[in-house]
Amino acid sequence: MALEHAILVSLLEKPGSGYELARRFERSIGYFWTATHQQIYRVLKRMENDGWIDVRDVPQQGRPDKKEYSVADLGRAALSSWLQDPIEPESVRHDLAVKIRGAAFDDPTSLIREVERHRQAHRDRLAHYLAGEARDFTPEASTAGPDGPLDAERELQHVVLRGGIAYERMMIGWLDDVLATLARFGPAR
Amino acid sequence: MALEHAILVSLLEKPGSGYELARRFERSIGYFWTATHQQIYRVLKRMENDGWIDVRDVPQQGRPDKKEYSVADLGRAALSSWLQDPIEPESVRHDLAVKIRGAAFDDPTSLIREVERHRQAHRDRLAHYLAGEARDFTPEASTAGPDGPLDAERELQHVVLRGGIAYERMMIGWLDDVLATLARFGPAR
DNA sequence: CCTGACATGTAAGGAGTTACATGATTAA
DNA sequence: TTAATCATGTAACTCCTTACATGTCAGG
Incomplete structure (x- = not known):
């Protein structure tokens, strides 16, 4: 399990509320x-019960109040210990690959549309990543900023990100x- | 859930027992x-209860008996229906990436060894895949065989496989x- | 007044992991 | 006799997903 550790890393980079963390996990x-x-x-x-993180109630104006979490000593130690632990190369789960091999036993026309849809999603994500890289990691966008x-x-x-x-x-x-493979072998059957 | 569907695809490619399926899932x-x-x-x-697959008891000599499963009509229909359903591009979980960002808050020397270990694991897998490709997908290894x-x-x-x-x-x-990044930024701190 | 962003949760069920358990046969 | 391979399962626990649920505040 690494969700706890991902949260610890994120809170070390910058303390925040559950809501803010949820948004970071979308980005x-x-x-x-x-x-x-x-x-x-x-x-x-x-994690709070285990003493890994501290909470601070933050009253806000113009918004609901929030709880700001930050990493406690115990959390830092837990992260450090996890970082030392070797992990196994992750096991993959690719639904799309299952579908591709399944296409041999079914009409592949709908799969072609599905693959095109996924390709577009990956193109969109790539564009999004490249925009983020240009914004945050060009020489001009230096660490000089207040929160850098x-x-x-x-x-x-x-x-x-790379x-x-x-x-x-x-x-x-x-x-x-x-x-290309589906085009060569799909319709010819 | 796609485990059921992955099993259906595998059984369509070739009927087999639970044990044989488990071995295919290692390969x-x-x-x-x-x-x-x-x-x-x-x-x-x-799946058997749902009528997706049929079982056949296969007595064996020199080995324990086994149950050979094959896809029933209901299973084929279930697969076909799933193949039509659009799926979302899968969500990723990369422990190693969490560790890499966490290395900013800890001694990175153990992470370097970890990354080297993972790189070796991926090299091994690549070699394994390439060997499988050479064995099964060269022009000589044609479909002429009995089970091809x-x-x-x-x-x-x-x-x-590609x-x-x-x-x-x-x-x-x-x-x-x-x-290379860890070498540039890790020890310099 | 209604929508959208902000903010925090509970409950039920499905899926996956880890540990435990049994038993046959073959080859060293 | 001991280890390895073949073969099939149960139980407990953790984790993740989906649906449900509540409430504040700003702006149109």
């Missing part, structure tokens, strides 16, 4: 770890290959 | 969908990038 952290607000609130509660992270933190965020970019490019190329 | 199907024998037996029982799948089935298996190969190559390249 930057979501590039490599997804979580819904339901999961996040539940885990935050557990330190060099190492920033570089590590960048290399993870991984997302490489992944989307690979997927687009592969889905092109899939479509 | 070809496991490239894009993992499952343990515990899951498989549980799901097989449910038909052209479309074979081509679709091949394009999924996806696995592209994925491993991408990962190896990215992990090289990660190691």
